[in-house]
Amino acid sequence: GEKQEETVTVDFAALQEINPDVVAWIRIPGVLEYPVVRGGDNSYYLNHTVQKTYNIAGSIFLDYRNERDFSDRKNIIYGHNMKDGSMFGGLKAYMDSEFFRKSPCIRIFRQGKWIVCPIFSCHVVQENDHSPYQAGMTKTEREAYFTAMSQQSLYDTGIKKYENEDFLTLSTCHGWGKRLVLHAIIPHEESEK
Secondary structure (H helix, E strand, O other), X not given: OHHHHOOOOOOHHHXXXXXXXXXXXXXXXXXXXXXXXXXXXXXXXXXXXXXXXXXXXXXXXXXXXXXXOOOOOEEEXXXXXXXXXXXXXXXXXXXXXXXXXXXXXXXXXXXXXXXXXXXEEEEEEXXXXXXXXXXXXXXXXXXXXXXXXXXXXXXOOOOOOOOOOEEEEEEEEOOOOEEEEEEEEEOOHHHHO
């Protein structure tokens, strides 16, 4: 099961030929499976597909302030909450802790490798609350952020300690004037030995 699933190949080169903005692939088994693009701003891919055609569903995209290779300490990915469950529509399942227990990780394929990112917080924020979207942070700010986001989580994810890892945040609209955010840890490669 588990191991075999990670060998599913993503034809990255072909995708990048279609669109050089493609930077990664995101997978939550049974929830979502999409290429991730990064544009020159955070609005173009709200209503354009990976093929750059106009579409209300848009694409799953990395914040334009982030590095394409996910080398930032904090990486933010946006997607629409579509009624049919497509794009980031499936993320609302994470409001239920039972669901989280079944799928506690987000998988990202970038730079030719899969990384498994454990989720440490899931919560709903007001649209005007910018705390989840803070960019470049010092170590002290990252620790404070980890604590603040963990405390706001709808349930305890079991991840207690911040060990200087990087962050991944998934963000989608949730009802009027609100957003659902999922925060995960991007483990450092060297810890995978």
